Amino acid sequence: VSTVDRTAGILIIGNEILSGKVIDTNSPFLTRELRRLGVTVRCILTIPDELDDIAAAVAEFHRAYDFVFTSGGVGPTHDGVTMEGVARGLRRRVIRHPAIEGRIREVYKDKINDARLKLSEVPEGTELIVDGRLGFPTIKCENVYILPGIPEILEQKFHAIRERFMASPYFLRVVYTTEGEGAIAEHLNATLAAFPELLLGSYPKIGDPEYAVKLTLESKDEAYVEGALRHLLALLPRDGVVRTE
């Protein structure tokens, strides 16, 4: 079968997360949504609101993945350094985008100031993704989507652009077993030997009366994952399998 693979890296920019004040819900949200779209998230990196860290991470992610998502550091205050960091990582200048600047001047009128105008600064060559339902365009530069840190807004913005990330879906089967990992490891290895492209996860659960290990089998090829499942079930002791999903 011919499948479309797409990879992504998620960059969380946030001192508030590294200092334990806020729990990051943006990377779990993006990860779950991207997986549903068939996109493979390869890396999630949380770094401080610091220019050098952001630039280095963006330069690396830009080359390594099809899509890069940044979250945070886009406000008008001193710690809003993401735009400059992305620009530097992509070897571009920061400019004031005329369309955003015009809109901000319109909104703030005589209350305009440098901090508010800072919201119009973007990497040169940025594409604005305008959506009538949202107050502010989503900013994209090359393969980098620059999203805000506030979860409600990040989620709205992602939902408005999600269709463009569509790839071939993953097919998932799950097996719950009462046998521990040490008892079934050889069967997992044998299944992987027969189905080397299988994505096989083994997750022990402590203190669950129903099962000891949850096994996940995945592939973008549905027949392949079904074949692997049959292979594994034939190896596992029958009375050790609680159920499959």
Add this chain to the structure above:
Amino acid sequence: VSTVDRTAGILIIGNEILSGKVIDTNSPFLTRELRRLGVTVRCILTIPDELDDIAAAVAEFHRAYDFVFTSGGVGPTHDGVTMEGVARGLRRRVIRHPAIEGRIREVYKDKINDARLKLSEVPEGTELIVDGRLGFPTIKCENVYILPGIPEILEQKFHAIRERFMASPYFLRVVYTTEGEGAIAEHLNATLAAFPELLLGSYPKIGDPEYAVKLTLESKDEAYVEGALRHLLALLPRDGVVRTE
């Protein structure tokens, strides 16, 4: 004042997190605990259960931070590649640790197999941190603490060793303001100009009737953060400050 600074990097090894099946609670736990101890977490990185990724990240974190914590990838199954990844990142061999091997053989007796013996594999030169309350020692190699992915066990293990990470505490003051970020950015900049070492965070909250922005002021020098707080409060419009903590 003389303060003790310590930095940490957290490495989450987990396909289950990158594929959106499980939400990582280990990095929020470690981050919060380390902050309480006065340790500065500089980076959280989530990568797949893959040898090259783990080795590269460990090599980098080992050099960059005082303490490195890994979570996950330590089971007896095919995806338990953390020990080998850490060993490779620290340019060491993997050996079977005699004390762990003896214990495992004792527990499993004639049910011993390769998968179970895999649990005795550690980087050469590993230190075992034994705690009578826990069934299995915590594994430390150089400045890398290798923790399991199961949250209950990771938390138990961290609590048993937390004292060794003690650094000077952070002092935190918080200001809640009804003014938006665009209106107060200049006062934040002025405060940072007068107190350049201040850790100053600005967090807008959407739809909260009480406040628009939460400001956090931090330092390991209590007098410094109190001075910065007075400086900032003198600049902010008095009726815009809801409360301070």
